[in-house]
């Protein structure tokens with residue numbers, strides 16, 4: 001059903017980034033989940049990379065929005081339009097155009113039936129023939145090459161923009177999982193709040209993210225890096241430049257890091273002993289962009305006394321796993337929380 005000239009695709013519809021995976025091609029679209037809208041004409045000005053560059057810099061009649069929030073759809077129409085754009089991008093790279101694609105999209109494991117249905121509907125509105133959804137941590141585990149079908153325990157922690165998903169997987173199913181709406185965005189927000197409180201300086205989310213990426217770390221940083229940033233002084237209302245140290249950013253991120261560690265511990269507490277022993281041997285695998293936060297693997301390892309490994313290309317795991325799930329649909333049906341809706345339903 002999915003062979004031949006199919007252009008079927010797996011989509012990691014993320015809060016921060018959307019990735020599209022096509023069999024035999026790999027990840028062929030990788031863009032921020034951002035849409036720039038013209039409020040006067042109600043039309044789309046830009047999607048993806050070019051829209052992200054507009055965040056915080058738009059004139060009055062253009063707004064840059066992120067239609068996904070906390071891993072779920074916050075704005076249905078905009079999400080569907082954004083997906084349509086990404087699906088078209090993916091199709092442009094294919095030479096043979098035969099039919100509408102079947103599309104598998106990942107969803108956070110903790111979402112409601114209504115939220116899941118919205119993702120399926122948006123996928124169909126974006127042009128899919130059939131829309132499937134798969135739980136994100138399961139897709140992450142497949143993408144990270146974990147032995148999800150074997151009678152052995154695997155543990156994956158996927159730290160994205162909106163959600164952190166922790167799951168124990170064995171025999172093609174999620175044994176226990178935890179989804180918290182604390183991840184990269186929350187870290188950026190914590191940095192904004194810290195700078196505001198400490199320096200009376202208002203910075204935008206792009207500056208906060210840049211601080212996190214360049215000098216951020218979990219736990220105490222090893223070096224004494226610092227970074228110069230600009231913002232608006234809340235007392236004078238004027239632009240101001242300050243230097244921020246890595247230690248300060250580690251401090252700002254400490255609560256979010258603690259929340260992620262707590263989710264890992266709670267999941268481990270609920271894990272049956274045999275599977276916990278397997279995980280002790282194989283280690284906890286980190287995926288998602290948040291897995292790249294400096295020293296996060298060491299800190300989780302220290303706190304849980306378990307080995308922790310960052311997956312290869314952690315930001316691609318969910319997209320790859322979503323695509324592979326679609327290729328092996330016969331194995332997945334009725335197992336890993338996969339549901340589908342065809343256009344006629």
Ligand SMILES: Nc1ncnc2c1ncn2[C@@H]1O[C@H](COP(=O)(O)OP(=O)(O)OP(=O)(O)O)[C@@H](O)[C@H]1O
Pocket residue numbers: 012013014015016017018070071159160161162163164183184185209212213216287288289290291292293294314315
């Ligand atoms: N080197 C890094 N250090 C820390 N955080 C990083 C790094 N690189 C990327 N990130 C963060 O990873 C997040 C994006 O990760 P990812 O693309 O996996 O999320 P997503 O799939 O869009 O989100 P979700 O799964 O919650 O819907 C962003 O918050 C980004 O700032």
